[in-house]
Amino acid sequence: MSYYLATIVIYFGVYGLGALALNLQIGLSGIANFGFIIFESAGAYAAAITSIGPASNGHALSETYFWGINLPFPLPLLAGALAGGLLALIMGPVTMRKMRRDYQAATMLAISIIATQVISNDIHIFNGNAGLAAVPSPLSGHLNVSTATYDWIYAGYAMVLTAIGYVICKRISMSPFGRSLRALRDDDDAAASIGKYAWAMKMKVFVAGGAIAGLAGALLVQYIGAWSPAAWQYAETFVLLQCVILGGIANDKGALLGAFVVGVFLAEAPSFLPAIGYPGLINNLQWILIGVVYIIVLWFRPQGLIPERGSLRLAVNPAFDALTGGSDRPRRLRRRSATSRPGVASTADATAPGSAAVATTGPAVGPR
Amino acid sequence: MAIAEGLGVEKIVVTYGGVRAVDGVSIDFRAGAVTGLIGPNGAGKTSLLNVIAGALRGAGGTVRLFGEDVSRLSSDARGRRGILRTFQTARTFERLSVVDNLIVAQPEQRGDRLLTALLRPRSWTAQERAARARALELLDLFGMTSHAEVRADQLSGGQRKIVDYLRALMANPKVLLLDEPSVGLAPGVLERLSQDLERMKGAGVCIVLVEHEMEFIRKSCDHVVAMANGSVVTQGSFETVAANDDVRAAYLGRR
Numbered sequence: 174m175s176y177y178l179a180t181i182v183i184y185f186g187v188y189g190l191g192a193l194a195l196n197l198q199i200g201l202s203g204i205a206n207f208g209f210i211i212f213e214s215a216g217a218y219a220a221a222i223t224s225i226g227p228a229s230n231g232h233a234l235s236e237t238y239f240w241g242i243n244l245p246f247p248l249p250l251l252a253g254a255l256a257g258g259l260l261a262l263i264m265g266p267v268t269m270r271k272m273r274r275d276y277q278a279a280t281m282l283a284i285s286i287i288a289t290q291v292i293s294n295d296i297h298i299f300n301g302n303a304g305l306a307a308v309p310s311p312l313s314g315h316l317n318v319s320t321a322t323y324d325w326i327y328a329g330y331a332m333v334l335t336a337i338g339y340v341i342c343k344r345i346s347m348s349p350f351g352r353s354l355r356a357l358r359d360d361d362d363a364a365a366s367i368g369k370y371a372w373a374m375k376m377k378v379f380v381a382g383g384a385i386a387g388l389a390g391a392l393l394v395q396y397i398g399a400w401s402p403a404a405w406q407y408a409e410t411f412v413l414l415q416c417v418i419l420g421g422i423a424n425d426k427g428a429l430l431g432a433f434v435v436g437v438f439l440a441e442a443p444s445f446l447p448a449i450g451y452p453g454l455i456n457n458l459q460w461i462l463i464g465v466v467y468i469i470v471l472w473f474r475p476q477g478l479i480p481e482r483g484s485l486r487l488a489v490n491p492a493f494d495a496l497t498g499g500s501d502r503p504r505r506l507r508r509r510s511a512t513s514r515p516g517v518a519s520t521a522d523a524t525a526p527g528s529a530a531v532a533t534t535g536p537a538v539g540p541r
Numbered sequence: 542m543a544i545a546e547g548l549g550v551e552k553i554v555v556t557y558g559g560v561r562a563v564d565g566v567s568i569d570f571r572a573g574a575v576t577g578l579i580g581p582n583g584a585g586k587t588s589l590l591n592v593i594a595g596a597l598r599g600a601g602g603t604v605r606l607f608g609e610d611v612s613r614l615s616s617d618a619r620g621r622r623g624i625l626r627t628f629q630t631a632r633t634f635e636r637l638s639v640v641d642n643l644i645v646a647q648p649e650q651r652g653d654r655l656l657t658a659l660l661r662p663r664s665w666t667a668q669e670r671a672a673r674a675r676a677l678e679l680l681d682l683f684g685m686t687s688h689a690e691v692r693a694d695q696l697s698g699g700q701r702k703i704v705d706y707l708r709a710l711m712a713n714p715k716v717l718l719l720d721e722p723s724v725g726l727a728p729g730v731l732e733r734l735s736q737d738l739e740r741m742k743g744a745g746v747c748i749v750l751v752e753h754e755m756e757f758i759r760k761s762c763d764h765v766v767a768m769a770n771g772s773v774v775t776q777g778s779f780e781t782v783a784a785n786d787d788v789r790a791a792y793l794g795r796r
Contacts, residue, residue, distance in 0.1 A: 341659060349645075349647075349658070350652060350655055352637065352641055353645055355634065355636060356634040356637060356642075359633075360635075362628075363632040363705075363708075364617075365596070365616045366594060366625065366626050366628075367625065367645070367708060367709070368618075368620030369620075370617045371617070381655065423636070481636055483690070483691075483692040484638035484641065485637070487641075487669050488670050489670065489673065
């Protein structure tokens with residue numbers, strides 16, 4: 174039971190990071206990344222080959238990659254993020270060009286399928302369908318704990334990474350840059366007319382999302398210890414897309430909620446159920462369920478459980494300020510201003526005392 | 542009377558298939574003045590506007606902004622240089638609030654860069670509040686402050702037109718291209734728009750107005766250019782252009 178719960182928490186982290194990154198791209202910026210799973214996969218492979226070590230380490234399945242390199246924690250994780258970002262950097266110049274969103278979706282999907290086929294069929298790249306195995310868990314040799322304890326430590330680690338991912342995505346989505354992305358998504362011609370350079374903006378988000386996806390992949394592979402093309406079929410992208418749609422498109426909290434409902438309960442939890450019927454029946458029923466939920470959500474609540482915020486109220490919204498540090502909060506001001514001491518508000522910091530009042534009524538600042 | 546040339550177009554050609562929608566048009570639009578662009582449907586007015594804004598690549602010709610050739614710049618680069626436009630059918634950012642539709646156009650926002658948004662989230666808040674205050678002032682010009690937090694897709698067609706216009710103002714225009722701003726506006730609102738154009742004119746903005754509403758043209762424009770079949774028929778004051786036989790013939794479809 175404990176193993177079950179820890180695993181669920183870790184999967185929540187993996188789906189959460191994936192959904193956050195996909196939401197950043199598709200929800201906030203309108204990038205129809207239907208090949209999202211390959212960025213996670215790139216991160217997983219990168220983390221695996223930089224930590225798997227030489228082939229002679231006793232595991233029959235493992236092969237030597239990168240001259241048997243075995244990077245210490247947390248470098249494989251960072252290699253995963255780097256790989257995801259790098260893949261986006263390579264794909265972006267073509268796929269982020271101005272094109273209709275359905276063409277973009279089709280292009281991404283095609284790339285995703287081609288990538289799976291190539292990796293499956295060429296055993297010289299990542300060992301084909303057999304994939305990589307015996308990927309070591311980070312610090313497993315250094316932490317002298319039981320497997321169950323280790324799982325919980327890893328779950329905590331996954332939650333920390335998810336929290337970091339959440340803050341990153343929130344800071345982007347609730348910033349002027351995030352607002353420009355929303356504008357671009359809603360009408361790219363009008364956004365261009367006010368000086369927004371669509372390609373550069375999309376590239377940034379594409380790479381940032383790719384890096385977070387790579388991080389999610391690395392987090393997963395270091396836990397399950399193996400990675401093969403079966404783990405990143407194109408359909409996985411649509412599970413993540415469902416997380417985003419069900420949770421609430423262009424809403425970071427929604428992405429996490431979607432990851433919890435769809436990722437954990439629909440996609441992962443059924444594999445812990447006792448077998449019924451013929452082998453693979455649960456797996457098949459699960460895909461049917463996922464499809465049915467898609468239809469139900471799009472029919473009855475297309476905006477998702479937590480819809481996009483209609484009005485952003487940047488810099489005047491206390492809730493947002495508390496999370497992103499995006500306000501002139503007294504605590505932060507104290508650290509910044511050398512003259513004021515704790516508990517003594519500097520007179521220069523006009524916004525320090527009663528900043529909430531200033532925030533809600535709007536400042537008396539003239540136009541630039 | 543020496544008035545600086547704001548915007549100049551030379552020998553602009555636009556072709557759609559075999560049709561020459563704009564056929565070698567050259568016009569000087571003066572800064573601090575409103576130039577009306579009139580003509581029957583299909584005269585090439587909107588095509589010309591799109592070429593100036595950079596949304597449409599012409600088959601030939603030059604666009605100059607204060608003497609500088611901007612013909613090779615993309616539409617977003619022209620937007621940053623101060624060539625702003627509105628759309629014939631107002632285009633707003635549907636899922637943003639009205640005030641965010643305006644603030645998003647504020648140029649040079651620090652928080653409009655990914656790394657600043659990520660690493661220095663407090664660095665842009667003061668600027669954001671200033672931009673917000675400015676956006677609310679602009680909305681107040683048209684009595685729309687009560688709609689500030691309403692999502693743009695909840696607005697009426699006329700309100701959208703105003704948001705489209707104010708968004709262009711927010712971006713500090715040097716050249717303002719207005720594509721049929723009067724369509725869908727109530728008479729009172731049109732009156733306010735007319736007053737606001739005077740204000741922008743006073744600030745030295747070069748305003749180009751594509752319009753069919755003749756009374757609005759007469760009131761607002763310092764100079765009128767009449768186009769038909771992709772060419773300039775005549776130009777001058779509203780009265781001289783309105784009295785021109787060729788213009789009348791073009792509107793009535795006779796030759």
